[in-house]
Amino acid sequence: MKVIDDGFYLGSKKYGESSFISFILSRKNGLIKGFTRLSKKERNNFSILDKVTFAWNSKNTDSLGYLKMNLHEISKKNEGSFIFELIKASTSELCLKCLPFWQKNIEIFNDIEILFDLKKIQHQDILVRYVWWEILFLKNLGYGLNLDNCVVSGTTQDICFISPKTGNAVSFKVGKKYEKKLFKIPNCFKTVNKKVDLNDCIEGLNITGFFLKKNFEKKYSNFIFRNELIKKLKKV
Numbered sequence: 213m214k215v216i217d218d219g220f221y222l223g224s225k226k227y228g229e230s231s232f233i234s235f236i237l238s239r240k241n242g243l244i245k246g247f248t249r250l251s252k253k254e255r256n257n258f259s260i261l262d263k264v265t266f267a268w269n270s271k272n273t274d275s276l277g278y279l280k281m282n283l284h285e286i287s288k289k290n291e292g293s294f295i296f297e298l299i300k301a302s303t304s305e306l307c308l309k310c311l312p313f314w315q316k317n318i319e320i321f322n323d324i325e326i327l328f329d330l331k332k333i334q335h336q337d338i339l340v341r342y343v344w345w346e347i348l349f350l351k352n353l354g355y356g357l358n359l360d361n362c363v364v365s366g367t368t369q370d371i372c373f374i375s376p377k378t379g380n381a382v383s384f385k386v387g388k389k390y391e392k393k394l395f396k397i398p399n400c401f402k403t404v405n406k407k408v409d410l411n412d413c414i415e416g417l418n419i420t421g422f423f424l425k426k427n428f429e430k431k432y433s434n435f436i437f438r439n440e441l442i443k444k445l446k447k448v
Contacts, residue, residue: 215268217241218284220261220324222304224248234279236266237307237324242315244268246279260304261328262286273314295444299342301437303327306349309435310428319352339413339445344404346420355379355427359401362386372397376422395419414445 219238227233227247232255234248246268250258258264263285270277303324311317327338327345350356356379361368363380373387373394374380387394399408400416421438 213270213272215241215244216266217268218263218265219244219321220304221258221264221281222308223260224250224255224258233276234281235308236264236279236281237311237317237321238266239318239321240316242317243307243311243313244277244279245313246270246277248279248281257283259286261300261324295441295448296338298437298441298444299338300328302435302441303342303345305435305437306346306424310349310353310424317352320349323348323352339410340400340404340408343400343413343416343420346417346424347401350420350423350427353427355423357381357423359397374419376426379423395422410445410448414442417442417445 215238217238217240219236222235222237222243224232224234230249232248232250233245234250235243235245237243246266258281262283264281265284266279266281268277268279307320311320323345327341347357347359357374358378358380359371359374361381362371362383363375363378364382364386367383370384371381372384373382373391374397375382375394381397382394396415398412398415398419400413401419417438421442424435
């Protein structure tokens with residue numbers, strides 16, 4: 213069986229003395245992994261979320277397979293921005309931890325392309341986009357938040373809170389007396405293009421983090437880069 217595709221390089225881990233297991237989020241085949249032999253020079257050429265073309269060979273998808281990768285497009289870099297690098301690392305990490313192998317996820321693939329398709333990236337711009345990437349990530353895995361209308365009254369006006377139990381939104385009028393038990397919807401949840409402050413983005417990440425933990429509890433403690441991103445943001 214041979215698979216030829218393109219995708220995002222998500223990283224590698226050492227396998228033996230000179231070999232690696234490499235991971236790719238591919239366009240047509242979802243998350244895949246394969247055995248690779250990379251020289252020191254080749255290893256230094258690959259960075260998280262670089263676009264690659266590849267060929268994967270094995271008897272079937274249950275086998276590890278051999279993976280031959282070629283750089284197609286180097287990921288956009290924002291020199292001097294550690295936050296931007298943490299966002300890339302967190303994006304890769306969530307894909308590795310939460311996505312099943314060999315299940316096509318074209319929506320998530322396209323959302324990554326949109327997330328990093330920016331010529332100049334400011335911290336707040338990429339943060340709002342990343343918060344929305346996590347919202348869409350949850351949605352595309354079947355754990356979407358209902359932010360459009362009040363689940364009780366059906367109104368689309370004055371939507372103010374989110375229930376931690378259901379992920380459904382409620383209006384200010386409905387949720388006011390229960391507000392201590394609800395999440396208040398941050399501004400960054402309302403539009404991806406709105407300028408918002410840093411604390412608002414942190415609050416948004418706390419909410420998406422709650423639902424990531426709720427739905428992927430066994431793996432949540434291993435979201436190292438996402439945790440580091442939030443710690444870094446709190447110090448800015």
